[in-house]
Structures are given as C-alpha cells and as structure tokens.
Amino acid sequence: MILCCGESLIDLVPDGDRYHARPGGGAFNTAVALGRLGAAAGYLWPLSTDSFGATLRGVLDEAGVDTRLCPQTDRPTALAVVTLRGGEASYGFYEDGTAARVLDRDHLPELPAQMRALVIGGISLIDPGTGAAIEELARRAYHTGRMVMLDPNIRPALIADPDMLRDRMSRLLRLAHIVKLSSDDLEWLMPGATPAEAAQRVIRKGASLMCHTHGASGATAYRWKTSVHAKAQTAQVADTIGAGDTFNAGFLAGLAEAGVLTVEGLRQAATPVLQAALALGTRAAAVTVSRPGADPPWRDELGLP
Template identity: 55%
Template sequence: MILCAGESLIDMVPRDGFYRPLAGGSVWNTALALGRLGAPVRYLWPISRDPFGEMLLRPLAEAGVDTGACPRTDRLTTLAVVTLTGGEARYSFYDEGSAGRLFAETDLPPLTPDQSALFIGGISLVPDPCGATIATLAARAAAAGLPVMLDPNIRPFFIPDETEYRARLDRLIGHAAIVKISGDDLAWLSPDQPPETAARALLDRGPRLVLQTGGADGAIAHTRDHRLTAPAFRVEVADTIGAGDTFNAGILDALHRAEALARLDRLDEPTLTAALTHAARAAAVTVSRPGADPPWAHELT
C-alpha cells in the first residue's frame, strides 16, 4: 500500500471566460493517478465537510483510493486560482485557516505493516502546522525503513520564510529515498549550478534515486550506478496541470509492480527504464486533456 500524504484543494481553472472548479492538489493528484493505474493507495489529508470536500472524495473513491484515514473537519477547503499562459499553469492560493492548513500531528495515524512507500510534496510542506506534521510523518517513515518519495514542487510565492523552508526541505531530502525535481525546482534550490549537476548532487544527501524532469525535454533518472534518459511523448498539450503529479504516480506504480521499492539501492537499468517510460506515457495523457485528469490503466495498454 502506497501512502500519499499532502494537500488536496480545488483548482479554479479558467474556461471560456469563467472559472470552473476542479478537484486537485499535488499530492491528491498523485493519489488519484495511482488509484487509476491500479496501484494500492491510501490518501491522508484533512477533508472539509463543505461541498468541495465531497468533490475531492468522490474521484478518489471511484479510483479505489482508501480515504478512511482522512480526518473530517468543518474548516473550508483550500482554493487555488489558476492562470494559464501558453498552456503553463500558475497559481494563487486561498489557504489561511483551511482544512488542510491546520493538519496536526495528533491527526497522524500509526504506520501500518502493509505500507510499501510514503509519497509527500507540494505546498503541504510549507506552512505550519501542516508542514511540520508532514515532516514528522516523513521522519517516522524513514526511521521505520519505509521508502519516502519527495516532490517539493516549489511555489516561491507561497513561501513566507525562505530560510526556514530551505532548512525543512534539506531535512526532508535527507529522509527521502526518491526525489523528483523539476527544472524550476532546481533553479530555485541551486541557481548557481547547471540543472543536471544540481540534480545529481542530491544523491550525496541521502536519496538513492533522483528524477529530473524537464517537461517536453523528457526526464533523467540519476542513481549512483546509472544515468538514464526518457523522452517525453509528443501530444497536443491542453495544459500542464497535474503532469508532474501523474509522472510521480507512474514511477511509484511501476516500481511497486516490479517489487523494486524495497531494493532501491539495487535498481537495475531495465527496471528503471521501464518505470521512466511508464511515467512519461502516463504524464503525456494528462497534458493532452484539460485539468488534472490522469489516465486509467486501460488507457496505457
């Protein structure tokens, strides 16, 4: 069982001069994509009892995602207003006092023996108390030997204290077995280094696998033994919402099916190549249609 812990929200997406509410959030998208791909997945994040909360739970249930551990609250759901420029998504967040923002350590369930990995990332890592809660969960998982996958998905405008956030992110990288990092993330983290140099340097901080993504330029996987590349699949782009989140799900799904999450120190080239290809193919389906709408398993066969 793959545990995804982190934000869910409502994306207010422009469409024909109006805004359309769509369920989303970086970690929510990854959980949904994993469920649609057929992977065993559990989602953890406070869900509001407002109408938007039901919008978030319904797709997860349809995809077979276990949401039984999600605390329910009367606080409101986070909103993200999306601006699209050339198909690229930019966000403004309405999050103060929201259901997820006040996620506390007392809301954390115990880790269970059936869990094979923990996925974390996105804006849920930034503010407190939710950021501290996710950091605590990651530390517990790493101490228990559970592989942690981290996608920081950095939104600089959402970070009130850069020094504090960099320190938290440094600790989380140390707990992570897998880090997915985009070109924008690398430019923010290591502006004075070439992207590939900065990505590979993360291996010295604890992770066994670093995934460097570049949108239409494809992806590069770094381990101590390998440097493998995978081109992006060419499609007509509707928008990029949820593309990286779907890529994350594709990687975890492939590694889970190959029983490789427990042997990340010994990843072989065929397994890693297959995971990269699976993730890129899944992400290509997502960018080909509006919003975060990841593929079902049958769409990739």
C-alpha cells in the same frame, strides 16, 4: 500500499471568461493517478464536509484510493485560482482557515502496516504547522524502513520565509530515497547547478535516486554517476496541471509492478526497470497534459493489462 500525504483543493481553471472547478492538489493528484493505474494507494489529508470535500472524496473513492486515514473537518475546502499562459499554469492559493491548515504533528495516525512507500511534497510543506506534521510523518516512515519520495514542487510566490523552507528541505532530503525535481525546483533549491550536479548533491545526502522532469524533453533518473532517460510522449497540450504529480504516480507504479518498491529494491534496481518506470511516468503525464485540469489516465487508457 503507497501513502500520499499533502494538499487537496479545488482548482478553478479558466475557460474563456468562465472558471471550472476541478479537483486538485499535488499529493491528491498522485494518489488518484496511482489508483487509476491499478496501484494500491492511500491518502492522508483532512477532507472538508462541504460539497467540494465530497467531490474530492468521490474522486478518490472512484480510483480505489484508501481514505480511512483522512480526518473530516467542518472547515471549507482550499481553493486555487489557475492562470494559464500558453498552457503553463500558475496559481493563486486560498488556504487560510480551510481544511488545508488542520493537519497537526501531535495528532498523526499510525502508519498503516501495509504501507510500503510514502509520497510527500507540494505547498503543504510551506506552512509551518502542516509542514512540520509531514516532516514528522516522513521521519517515521524513514526510521521504519519505508521508502520515501519527495517532490518539493516549489511555488516561490507563496514562500514568505525562504530560509525556513530551505531548512525543511535540507532535513527532508536526508529522509528521502527518491527526490523528484522539475527544472524550476532545481533553480530555487540549487541555483546554477546542472541537473547532474544537483543529483550528486541529493544522493550525497542519502537519496538512492533523483528524477529530473524537464517537460517536452522527458525525464531523467540519476543514480551515483549513472543516469537513465525517457523521452516525453507527444501530446496536444491543454494545460500542464497535474503533469508532475501524474509522473510521480507512473514512476512509482512502475517500480511496484517490477517488485522493487522497497529501499533495498530501489538500490539494486536494474537499468531496464528504471527505464520502464520512467517511461510509464512520461506516458501517463502525456495523457494528463492533453486534457484540462488534473485528470490522470486510467490503466486501460495506456493499453495496460
């Protein structure tokens, strides 16, 4: 099982002078995408008992995602108001006093015995409380030999204490086996560094692999002094919401299908395996950007058996 830990919320997506409420959140989107692609997926994050929380749980259940680790809370579901400019999304978040502030490092569940990988990242790392909880979860996964994937998904406008977050990212980079960075993430974390330079810094900290997603130019996986590239799939872009999250799911699903979803398996993965996993990630992401909101594809939509 691939366990995803991080925020779930409701995206309010504009359509003319109206807004549509759509399920979202980085780790939530990845969990849903994994489930729809047929991978064994679990999700850990508090879910509200309100109607939006029921909607989120319903989407997870429909995709076959295991939600047994999700605590229930009477706090309302967090919201994100989306602004679209040329299909590119920016966000205003409303999280204080919501379910997004419930996760506590002192009350984390035991890692499931069947868990093979942990996916973390997103705005849930910014808050001191939830960020500390996720960091502790990553530490436990790392020290019990599970694969850890980190997707920082940096939102500079939300970061009140950049030094605190940089320190957290520095610690997490030492716990991650796969690090996925967009061009925006690279610019915030390592200003002025090329993707190849950034990859070598990440790998020297301990990661086996860094994935760089660069929109219409596709995605590149870097290892020590080698790289593999996959082209982006052509798509009519509705918006970019959930594209990176879906890529993460496709890449991990590809590794799982190749039988290399372990720390040692990743280190020894052959180039064709990484190429196929990257290609699945970009194919899945292309479907997501072609329709409004974070709506990852199902396995049969990609022509997969």
